[in-house]
Each structure stands twice: as structure tokens, then as C-alpha cells.
Amino acid sequence: MGLGRRDLLKLVGGGAAGFFLTPVPWRLIDGVAIRTESWPGVPDPPRGEVRTRYTTCTLCPAACGVRARCVVDQPVSLAGVASHPASAGVLCPAGLCGHHLPLLPNRLRQALARKGDNFQPVGIDAVAGAVATALADMRQNGSAERVAVLDARPGRTASLMYRRWLRAAPNGTYLLAPSAEATAPMGIDIARTGTVLSFGAPVLDGWGTPGRVLEARKTFRLIQVETRQSRTALLADGWLPIRPGTEAALALGIANVLIEEKLYDAAAARNASDFAAYAALAAQFPPQRAAQLTGIPAQTIIAAAHDFVGHGPAIAIAASDPGGGPLGEDEQIAIAALNVLSGSIGREGGFLPRGEASRPAGFEEAALAPEQGIAEVPDASIRVLIIDDARAAGTWCWSAIERKLAATHIVVAMTEFLEGAAQHADFAVPAPAYLEAGEDAPAPPDVPAAMFSLAGALLKPPPEAVDGAAFLNQVAGGGPALADVLKQRVAAIHASRRGEVFHYADASRTAVRDVKSAADLWKALEEGGCWIDHQPTPHEKPLFAILGDAPDRVLEAASGRLPADAQFPLALVPYGWRGAAGGAISPIMTKLYQESDLRPGGDTIELHPDTARKYGVADGHVAIVQTRCGSCQRRVRVDESVMPGVIQAEVGPSASGNCRPEALLNACGVAGDGTWRLARASLRRA
């Protein structure tokens, strides 16, 4: 018996040993190895049919063509549309991850009403009701107060609808965003431009239509006038590091050289009614004086002037930087005048008047409220303010808008996120996000030819979301839906029989006159396409005044914007990058400002080593930037490329997330014309 048991044990033991000599257990272990891949924290990408769909980017005025790779209906990646007439197959970082925006956790999904310092849910009809009663009240006692729509993305069909609606409303006022690029009166024929003299415009870092500009970069020379060694300055053929706020002086200095040396386009000058006055003004800024003011050596200024007209066609631009705000009107005049001297206005390779896609009947200019800048509206005059796309307004100075509001007022923000201006509103109304709104994209600001493209919705908006038009209809109790007006507009374009359709899918083009019906045109645009008019032909140059009514203001501007100030010895130069300067951004953008040091981030300031030493701060310290209008706390980065005596502050997202741009922007203070480019500041370690 005992013996039997022993045998049994032997058998089992031997069996076990034998088993381990076979591949079986090892195979099993191999399998286990693979299994360790499935780990709790790792999400499983959804599978499904992969399709390619097309739309147009509406995150900035560039209106780039978008090719979306979708799993079933969900876009999983965005890319440019190759050989797109404007964007030339390019998307910017923000555009590449635009499909994340609708899914952001802080998405606004229902209307909110302000209660004290925080918001409470409310029905949209209640919001509309509040606006309606306010309007009724204004009508009743015919008050002089205004109803205003502040449009962050002008030039859309929706903008036209606002303007028509405002026309009917009491003192309806249509306001343009302080730094609206879309409203440039003329386009640039960049493909044929010979020289670009840029006053702080981020030409290579998100200006106009990036694809188009970068493609043309091979052919134009770039002279960058900028305090900051921006990305554009780094890649420019010449960089003129200019003392903050003295752009006008440089412009006049260059003008001086050109006029003295008779290097300007006399023919073009003859069209200017007040050229003599302008020349006289320029005469006050010989290179030496300009050098004193701008800190750029006289020789360099002279050389720049020669450079400028040396390789025509030459244009001078002073577009805005999304964080730094636009240059003051007067600087703009001084700079624009250079285009008269280079004769680039209305000629190939220069500025060409922008065409516009035909409008449907009832939207003639006469039937619409005029476009106005915030500066043009008297203070304390707005009773009802409706802000469209408040998110894009992330870099406005609220103080500029606030001072326009009447004592009792309602501010309604149509927005996807409770960001930017929306935080100051009385009501926040959820709007469809990017890729959710079936709307049109305005023609890019720098493209002379008229363009029209649909930003077809790839995703369903949240049930509560309403677009601006629908909201106004609700207020007014009826009116056409945006979609219908869009259809009308497409019909109008079809009727005009002008231009051609570019199809995103295969980069083919069809002349509009070959498109059978308006419906077909609509289909073509909705499936992914854009309509583009012929390149406008140069026309007779009209008579115009260079300085207009502002010769002394220009002179004042040219004498320097930043008077010395013992209490605030430093110059605060804010700057931002298109697509991230505003409120919400995709979390993937952390790659740029948190997981790398590619972008300093919105919680930092950059100083020259000497400046830092002088004010007792070092790399990594936290410093307080103080101006007359406010202050903000930021981490110091010491950088040899910064101009001594200057504080560079990025307006944008930050790893710490605790830094909102407002603090900085408000500290910058706002000029009468609603710009905030510069401020005097002092610095101390926190």
C-alpha cells in the first residue's frame, strides 16, 4: 500500500517534470507576456469604418481647407487640403487639433445667467426674453442707448444677418473686434510681392493665410521691424530691433530717405491729394532723428529704405499680433503711407482691393448697420451687447469694452466655453463649436480674390446650442435661419456665374458657369470645396489722402508712444500666437508650452540678462510686473535675445494654468482706439 502510494507520487512528480520539458508551459508564459499589454489606464481606440471628410477651418480668419480623417463620424485627425487656393495644404498647430475642441470637458452645454460672481443654469428663452424686454423698454422711451453686436469673426454671412437685424433694432450698432484681421480693405498679392517690410506682423508665425504666405516665402524678401526677436524676425532677411512704440518714427524716417533720394513712385504719389503735407511731415524725420527715436542706427535705416524699394513690388504691413493687439491707427497711417511711396497700392504684387462673394437680395450695404470700431462708440452708451464667439475674444481687454456699457446693461455672450469675454457677460449662451456649426468661412483677409467656402458640420452640436442668428430670431420672434440665407447666398454666387469651384477631394476646379444648378454648387461646397473669384485686375488708382485728417496725430505718434517714466522704467511688450492666444485650446497643445520649451507659456516673462540683474531677478524667479493700470505675477525667463529694458510677456496658455491673459492685458492698459500694444512697467521679485 505504502509502496503503491510512493509509485503514485513518483508518477505525478515525473509527469510534472516531463510537462515542463514540453514547449506547452513556455508557450503559455509567452501568451501571458502579451496579456500584460492590457492595463487598466490604457484607453482602447474606437474601431470602425474610416472615412475622409472635408470642411473649412473657422478658428481664425485664414479659413484653411480641412481634410478630416474620421472613424465613422468622429474626426480623429485633421490635415490641410493639398493645393488649396489659399491655405495650400497647410494647417497651423491649433487647426491640427481643432477636432478636440468640441470634446473639451469645460464645454458650455446650457445657457447660464450671472448671479453675483458666479453663473446659474437658465433657459435660452429666458435669455432671449431678457434681451427682448430690454429692447422693448428702449423702444418705448426712445432712449439714446444702443443695442450692439460685437462680432469676433466678421465677414461671415452670419455677420450680414447681424447687421441687418441691428439695422432694425434701436440704435443698432455693429462692432468689430478690436483686432479683427478680417476687415482689411485690401488683399495682398503676396505670390508676386518682391519685398515685405513688416512692422511687427507675425508674417511667418500665423498671419494672413499661413500656407499661402509660407509658399510665397521663397520669392519675397522680408524685413522685420520688431522689438522682439520673434520667429518671423529670426527667419527674416533683415531684422530691425526697434525701440517699443516708435514704429511711426521709423516709417517716416524711411519715407524721408525715399523722398530725399527721389526713390519713390512719383506716379503713385501724384494720386495722393496731400502728398506735400506728408512729405513735410517726413522731412521732420531725417535718419538721425529716426535713429534717436527708434534706436536703430541711421545707416541701417537708410539701408532698409533702399532695400525696401530695391526689390519691388514692395509692401509695408502693420498687421496685428493676436496677443500684442494692433498698432495704433496713427502708426498704421504712417506705415501705410510707405505703400504709396513704393507704389504698391493697386498693383500686382502689392495691395489689391478685396472682392466679396455676391450677397443674397436684402443684404445690400444700405440695408445693413455700418461696421464700426469700438473706439467710434461713445462711452457708457451700450444697453444691450451681444458678443458673438466670445471665445475668440480671449485676448480682448475687457476694460476697453466695459467702458462702453451703459449703467444698466445686458451682455449676452454666444460661446462654446466660459472663457475670455464670456466670463464678464450676464448671460452665456452655448454656441455650436468648431466642426459643429454649419456656417460659411469668410474670405481670408490677405487674399485679394473673393472667396466663399462652407464650414460644413462634421459633428452634431449639443442639443441646447444655438447659433447667433437663431438666437436673434428668438429675440425678434422670427426670421430666416442661417442655413437658408447661406443657400440664398450660394444661389447668388451661382447666378453671378463668376469664378470657379475648387474641390477639396481631388484638387480639381470647375468653372461656376459649368455648374448646373445652385443646388449642385451647394452640394459641391458642402462636400468640401470653396468658390474663388478671378484675381481682381489692377484698376485706375483713385485720388486719396495719405494722412487724412490726422497729420498732427501721426506726428505725435511718431514722436514715440512711450514717454520716459521714472516710476515705470521698463517697456512691457505682450505678444501671442494665433490659435492659442484665445481661451480654450486642445490639451495636446501642452506639447508646445509644457512638455517642451518651444513656447514660453502664458505664465512667463522674458528679460535680457542685464535687465534681470538690474531688477534682482533670475531665471525661474517669480516676478511682479506693475503698470499704471494693473499688475500680474509671472515666472522669469532670462534670454539674451530680449532687448534690454523690455519685458516680453506671452499671452497664451500656461502649464500652471493659473495665469489668465486678462491680468496681463488689463495691466497693459487700453488706448483710446482700443489697442493695448505697449505699457510702461516696473518689475520686482515676488
Added chain:
Amino acid sequence: MFPWVNGFKWDAGHVIFLGAFYTVVMIVLATVVRALVRSRHHVRVEKVEAFRWKQDFHDLPARDRRCRHELNGEVDSRLCENGFDCRSCAKHPEFVQAAAARADLPKGELFGFPMPLDRLYHRGHTWVRKEKDGTLSVGLDELGARLIGKPERLDLPELGQHLNANATAWSAARNGATIRVLAPIEGTVLATGGPDQGWYLKLRPDGPQPDTRHLLRDGEAVRWMSRELDRLQLLATHGACPALADGGALVEDLGAALPKNEWAAVCGEMLLEP
């Protein structure tokens, strides 16, 4: 790892590296297994006690492993290599012959310390006496008795159990320590006594003429004992105890006289337990 596992290549690197690895594993495994098997075998054939003594003897400090013939003054310095079992010692007979000439008549006591010479002494402080009936009585000698005194517990072997020389004959527990006593000679247990009887065991020898060459007798025993007393004194004074305080007479019961730990250590030393 193995030819059938993903990533394995039959190249020199793999063959050499893994070859070396498996060899090492095999060697280690083989060594351990061998040790296990052998030890299992020894346990089965009850060689345990032999091993225990072997080790104990090996672990004894050199001064406690002196050859009996050195103690006897026949050689200057010699260490025992046979665990005090002279029967398996090649040199022993030579010494005996050499010593044969030298005959002396010792007296049966050592500074008033009884040392009967009718018996043979083992270096573990036990004695063996051949009885008329051919059995062997085994007991503790005077020193051993005084060391252990009255044990609280006594583990004596069962009747009929066979003991080997130098195996544990019995163990006595006292002061929280157990002291083992070595068997002076092999034999089968016939009866067990205790401190009061004056003897502990009665053994039936394995053969008619038990071989007792390894045991100490007569003068040799006396000389050994006197040396043992010196050793005890050394240990005791080291522990500062009253052992020989009164001019040389050993106290009756060291177990009571010494502090517990001290006593255990001394017992270990004297009864050849490391």
C-alpha cells in the same frame, strides 16, 4: 531563452551565453540536490548522532581538542583528529607501547576530589564500569555531577535503545538550558538510573569483550582530571565565580553557585559542547 521562444537565434552569442547560464544553473542544482539526497540518506540510517559529534568536535576550540597523550606528557603538542575515539587512531597504539614502561600508582583522589580508579573515564566527564554480570554501568564523574547537580528534567534513552560512543547519552535540563552528555561507549540500554542511584545507565555491550581503548584510566585519568579542574577554574574565574574560592575545594553544586548563563557556558565547555 529557448529555441522555440520568439527572439531566439542559433548564433554564437546565444549559444555561448545561454550555454554558460544553463551550466551554472545545472551545477548549482546538482550540488544542492546531492547534498539533499545524501543528508536524507544519513538521516534514514540514523547517523545523525555521529554527525553531531563530528561537528561539535570540529567546532571545539583547539585547546579542548588536545590529544590524551599530550595531557599525559608523552608528546609536547598534539591535536586529536578522531573525535577522542582512539580506537580508530593510527598513532594511539604506538603511544601506548611507549608508555607501557612508565608505571605509577596514583591515588584515587585529587585535592579532596574523589576519583575512583575502578572505572574508565571519558573526556565528556562520564565513566564506564564493567560489572560482574558483563554489563556496563555509565555515570557522571564527580566534576560532571557537581556541574549539573540536580537537573530539573532528565531525558534518558528508552530501554533497548542502542547508543554509539560519543552520541548523546542523555540530556539534563536546568536553569533554562539543556546540557547533553556524551555516551562514553556503545551499547544497548538495559536500565536507566539517575543522580541518586550514582549511575545513569546500564548497557549491554555490543560484544563479549567491549573495546575500551579510547577511555582514560589510572594516572592518565587523574592527570586529565587535574587539567580539567584547571580549565574549569580558568573558565570560572573568567566568570568570577566562587568555584574554587575556598582553597581548592570545589563547591558541591555549581549549577546553584554560578549565574545561569555563566553556568550554561561552563557546562558547554566542560562537557565538550561548543
Added chain:
Amino acid sequence: MDRSYIARGLERCTTRRFLMWLLPWTLLLAFGLYAAGLCLFKGLNQTNMDNRFAFGLWIFLDLTVIALGAGAFFTGFLVYILRMHELKAVINSAVVIGLVCYSGAVTVLMVDVGQPLRAWFTFWHPNVHSMLTEVTFCITCYLTVLAIEYLPLLLKNRRLRQVPSFLVFEFELHRVMYVLAGVGTFLSFFHQGSLGGLYGVLRGRPFAFREALGVWPSTFFLFVLSAAAVGPSFVLLTTWLVEKITGHQLVERTVMQKLGRLSGVLLIVYVLLKTIDTLVWMNRTVPGEGFSPQQFYGFEPFGVWILFAEIVVFGLLPAVVLLDARRRASQAWLLTAAGFACFGVALNRFVMTIQTLALPTLPFDRFLSYWPSWQEVGTFLAVVAYGVLVYSLSYRYLILFPQERDLKAR
């Protein structure tokens, strides 16, 4: 009360005092285990390591600890293979030190890898050309060997040896110990070496990269040599420390001096070869990779002084002292020299690991700084505490120093 577990004739403090001694170490161990737990369950984001400082405190200390633990294999080699019997006096202690160092190092490595559950992949899909594979295989094998070498000590415990089969097994093991010592020496040679190779093969780290001799970079042999050199020194130091703490003399002074001398002889050879290696590196290897040696010492605080300290102050100096019989005779000199030798090797491991990673390799790189997080420090303290506990228990209940009793009897 645990008297019956303590070998007869050994003086040990009372149980109460012993527990008091264990208490703080136990607390430290608990704290360290908590820290390690954080790293295991929350991930290595608990440490201050990063993509650039991929290795930190842990790897540095692992290398150091294993170098110091080399006393185990080297003493074993001397006793069982070269039959230097006087070293029997410390072999047991050396084995315990070795066991502690290696098991500790392996434990930390387990925490150090991102996916401990996959640690066995190295055995499963071994890349035989990787130094780390060599290290993993050898260390695990050698740890097993050490455990087996530790077994007899354990079984010799006064209580355990009452169990017949233990007694016999211990006896049998003891008889084959020389085989294990041989295997241990073989394994140690390779993993001490491949630990050196670990950094020597990094072509991408010109500061660490060394020319190959055969299949191994020169650091392979330097590490073996330096480890063998400090092994005895460390055994010497620990023995002295235990003597100080317990107040007993544990080994003959001559044994200590013997250890010192061994260290000295090996150390002087090491210093010589290390110097040659450094010269070859400066004049051949580095220029060949398009750098100049000065570039590596341009970053404070790691100036040339660190090289000088490593080779002269903590290499040549102690070697000379240990080789001088008169100095060796003085306890103070002996111990100081041994201490210097150990520190020198620790410094060498530090330079190889930390300094290598701190140095930039690309034009836009920065010289990086790194400071371990408390979780990293805690995890290491756990190993220290664990070591002290194991050694204390072993010292109390096992016979680590065979000479102790005789020396006491004197």
C-alpha cells in the same frame, strides 16, 4: 528569554535591549516600504528622474552596494579556492553582507523598472548582447548561490541544529561549499564586469564610452578589479563597526590586516589600470567621437578635481597606506584607508552614472541637475534598514565570527 537560540558561549545583550535596537530600523524599513509602494503603485512619476536623467540615485547606489558586496564572493574565493584559512574568521560575515547587498540591490531594481511585472521578459527574450541582460542573469543566479551559502549559517543555529535533518543537511552543504564558492566567483566576475560595461558600451555617451577589449569595454575589467579591491575593505569596516557597537573583539587583528593588505594590492593595480584607461580615453576615444575631454569638465561642480579625487585621493592614497605594513598595523590608518578605498569606488560609480547623464551631448543641450525625491531616498533607506536588521539578527542568532568565543575566553 531567547537564550536557547543563541550559540553557547557567545555574549549577547538582553532581548529587551536587542528589540530596542531593532525598533528604529524597523520604523525606517516601514517608511521606506511605504515610499517604495508609492513608486510601485503610482508609478515612477513619484521620483525626480526624467527622460534625460533616466537613471538616478537608485542605479548609482545599486552599483555601489554591489561593488561593496563583492567582499562575499572574493573572500569566498580566497577561503575555498585559494585556501586562505585565516579568512574563515570573516567568511560568514562576508556572506551575510553579500546577501544583504545583493538582495537589497535587486529589490531596488525591481522598483526602478517601469513594469516590474515584466521583469522576467529579460529571461524570456534575452538580448545576449546587452550588458543589462548579463547583469540580470548573473545577479539573480548569484543571489541564489548566496542564499544557499547562507543556509548552513542558518541551520547551524543552536535550535535548528537540534532537528536531525537540518543538522545533516548543513553538514553536507558545508562539504560542497567550495563548488558554490567557485560558481559564485564565476558569476560575480561577470556581473561586476557587466555592471561596468553597462556604461562603458554607451557609444552615445562619449563621457562614459570606452574602447572595447574583446567583447567588453575596459570598464568591464576595471569594475571587477575595483569591486574585488574594496570588498575586503568593506568587510573590514563592517567587522570593526560591529566590534564597536557590540563591544566584543570578533576577529584577530592579523585578519583585519590581511584584509587590508589584500585591498591594498588590488587597489594599486586598479589605480594603475584606471590611469592608463583614462589616458587612452582622453587621447583616443573622446577625440575619435568628435569631442574634447575638457568639454566634459567645463561644467561646475564637476570639474577636473573629481577625476583627481577619484584616482589619487581615494585611490592611490589608500592603496599606498594599505600596502605599508607599519601603517597597516595601526587601527586608525587601516580603517581610514579602507574607508577611503570604499568611498573612492563609490565616487567612481557616481561619476559613471550621475555625471554621465548630467552632461549634454547636443549643441542645444543643457548641463542637467537632478536631486532625488523623498520617495527615492526612502526606498533606499528601506534597503539600508533591511540590511541592518538582517545582519543584526544573523549576528545575534548565528555564528558570524568563529573566533569570537575563543577571543572572549582569553
Added chain:
Amino acid sequence: MAANKSARYGMVIDLDRCTGCGACMVACAIENNVPPANAKATERTGITWMRVHRLGNGRPFPDSRAVFFPILCQQCGHHTPCVAVCPQNAVEVDAATGIVDQMPQRCLGCRYCMAACPYHARYFNWWDPAWPAGMEKTLNPDVAPRMRGVVEKCNLCHGRLHRAESKAAAEGRRDIAANDYVPACVEACPAKAITFGDLADDQTEVAQLARSEGAFRLLEKLGTESKVYYRSERPWVHQAVKSGIGKEPQRG
């Protein structure tokens, strides 16, 4: 270019065109399901298979100049540092494409390869990969996200290579068409600064650019035969690269 005839995929990055916008980094992260940063992540613990660095000329304002340096796995072709060191063969060089491939499912996270890589192109998952709730929907179905505690790096968009291969197979072609396989960063670069293709095929634009004047590789003397080339007309850039380490960068 061919997947079966052994190709050597590589790229030439024109530093004079790179504007440092970061589109490549974003596109890469989206294509390869690289998670957004953990709140505690820094530029030393983040995951950026493609990372744009800024190299200054070390001179003060107004003479300071800088260039943007996109760094990705340099796809070393000769004693590839990371391959030799990996203890469990988790890194392999694909003979057919020359792509250095990291197998996260076999990596145990010892990070030895990271210490070995002189280009710092390897990244460790210090945290569990986490996307904001609901955003998992936007993951690329062709690429499996990696778990915490393993190393990952650029593999020249393996997902895209497979897609191109299966497309070729579907159309019964043996070789994949050049424009079917373009890594995300190359596709996304607005400045068209990156030229990608088969270096083994002399006819390709990339091969010619790689041999052109002003083209260079990082740490060329290490003899790693990397397949990522850079080019610049600016002399100081070449200077800075030659002078190697030793200059503090301007940022950070």
C-alpha cells in the same frame, strides 16, 4: 521606393525654413496617440516624439540669432545605440525599411535605451496615458496607446507605413507609392521644411538633398549613420553644431 527591396527611410530637415511653429509636434502626438501632459509633467518628463528645440548663437541682443531644431528619433543605421542595450529585444531595426522600431509591449521600462540615446529622442511614460473624458473617441485606430512605465519613441509613423503597405497589397503592387507613406510631421509642416523618402534610392529628392551642400547630421562622428539629416545655409549654425556641447541654450 520599396518596402520589400530594403529601403532606408529618412528625412532632410531644412533649418532655414523651420519657423518653430510646432505643427509637427502636435500632428505627431495626434497621429501616434501620445497623451496630453499630466498636470505635473515638465519639458523633461513630457512625451514628444518630435520635439523642436531652439539653438541660439550665444551672442547677446541685438546680435543674437537662433534656429529651430526639430529632433526626432534619428533612426541610426549603424551600431544603433538603443538596439544593442535593450535587455529583452524590445528595440529592433527593420531590415526592410531601416526604421528603428520600439516594441512597447515588450519593454519593461528599464530606461537603459534612454541613457544610451545621444539624441534624447526616447520618452518614458511617467504617468498613465490619460485623455480628458470623452476624448478617447479621437484616438487613431491604427496605433495602440502605450501603458505607464514603458519607453516609446518616433517610429516614422508605423501606422501610416502599414496603411500604405496594405493599400499597395490591395492594389496588387509590390512596392508602396512614395506619396502613400508620409509621416504626420512631414505632412503637417506648414513651411514644408521636411523632405521625407527613401535614402537608398538615389533618385529621390531626399537622397539628393542629403548629399547636397549644407546638409549635415548630428553627432556624425559617433558613426551612428543616422537617417535624419539637417541642412542650413547659415554658417553659424554649422559652427554651433560642430562645436558640439558646452553652450547653455537661450531658453529654459
